[in-house]
Amino acid sequence: MRKIIHIDMDAFYAAIEQRDHPQYRNHPLIVGGAPNTRSVVAAASYEARAYGIHSAMPSHQAHKLCPHAIFIPPRIAYYKTISQQIRQFFYPITPLIEPLSLDEAYLDVTHYSQTHHISATQIARQLLEKIYQTTQLTASAGVSYNKMLAKIACEQNKPNGLTILTPKKAQPFLDQLPIEQFPGIGQATAKILHRLEIHNGIHLRQANPHNLQQHLGKRALQLQQNAHGHDPRPVLSHRTHQSIGREQTLSYNLTEPHRLYQLLIQQNQQAHNDLITHNLQARTLTLKIKYADFQQITRSKTLTTPFIHPTDAHHWIKILLAPLLISPLKPIRLIGISYSTLNAPNLQPQLPLFPS
Missing domain, CATH: 3.30.1490.100 (DNA polymerase, Y-family, little finger domain)
Known part of the structure; x- marks a missing residue:
């Protein structure tokens, strides 16, 4: 059985700015364009997120939610440098690293875990500690036996969290999980599912496949596979550009x-x-x-x-x-x-x- 870690830096851009500029700490900070432009939020500190602000939100809307928020422009080249620094911690453990963005990646640590007689949980914990000791930035991690479960687990205990979904725990966990937290289910799909009285994982897993397909088309099968905890996708060290x-x-x-x-x-x-x-x-x-x-x-x-x-x-x-x-x-x-x-x-x- 595979051992997959999903690592996601906590509010990466905003955390870097708060680390480098003490005056921004403990204040709602938004990395993105000014509110009087058509820019969007690239990242929001956890203090800003408390006001409902999130990435990709229009800057003017974020300003309405939190008028006293601090807006600063992003330093993408600098963030890339720190991302590359963090990624160097992964390579001694596994070549199977699949970056999703500057601030998150999948790692398949199956071989390292077996040959070094160390659990994936221990590996994840050591990586989180190393990241913090070296960069003074926190990250969260999810550990499980496939990519989907590892990513869902990572979202459960942010910031600075570590969540493990073992084969024994995975299905009960998914059964109670709100459908909005499943990958591939956005607001529009969630509304359709709620109309079908599907509100969590067990509802989705036990739904009539034919009825689900009538409303969601080809995506229905994949969503039900997710509800069963199935995800055969390998960790791809070289992602294919679409x-x-x-x-x-x-x-x-x-x-x-x-x-x-x-x-x-x-x-x-x-x-x-x-x-x-x-x-x-x-x-x-x-x-x-x-x-x-x-x-x-x-x-x-x-x-x-x-x-x-x-x-x-x-x-x-x-x-x-x-x-x-x-x-x-x-x-x-x-x-x-x-x-x-x-x-x-x-x-x-x-x-x-x-x-x-």
Whole structure:
């Protein structure tokens, strides 16, 4: 049986800032854009979370919930450095490390546990202690026999907590767990389940599969598997990218077609640079636009050959934009460019992307 640890740093960005700036300690701190901009919360200290503030919340909404909160801009490059420092503690234990973000990762410690005759719980406890001793930052950990259970366990005792779900404890624990705490169940899905009188794990586990599928489609089977504690996914030391892209919430509503094209070309350059950084090629280009009324559209183009150079996309950006410019341009608040169909195995040698 596998031994999986999920480690999640506690309020990572905010904790770093409070560590480095004593004047921020014990105060509601928000790492993100100023409340008078269209920015969102990147991280919130636990003092801020007490007011209902969470990551991805619009900054202006966070300010309404806590007018006296301190807002500071993020230092992403610095956070990456600390994340890499923490990750170095994992490698002597296992090469099977799957980062989910800068502040959390899965570790498969099965082999190390067996060969060193040490429990996964002891390994997790030692890692948490080492992280704190070295960085003065706290983390929480969940330990179990698969990724899903380890992640759920990690969320149960934050901050600075350690939770273990053994095979004997897992099913009783899941049976009483509110459905909102299962992975893959957001607010919309939770509302559907509540209408079906499904409120916790045992309700989900014992639900009629056919009835569940009628309301949730293909996801129904996976959710019931989760309720049974099943998760066969391995810890992947090299995660496969599904897409790479950039998007930007504008500081003003954009209504000029020429300016829109200019900004998309800039984003395309950044997104293509990310492809090169990850040594990837892509055959699909996707344009994303969110209007001021929050209506969102995407337009994509898939080629038989990859976008080798950033300029290869310029023609197709114009083509994808054209239908949107027939009538006066609606005010736009967010734009994005992304690449997908990455590293397709059937790529042919590069041919002209469009007729001259």
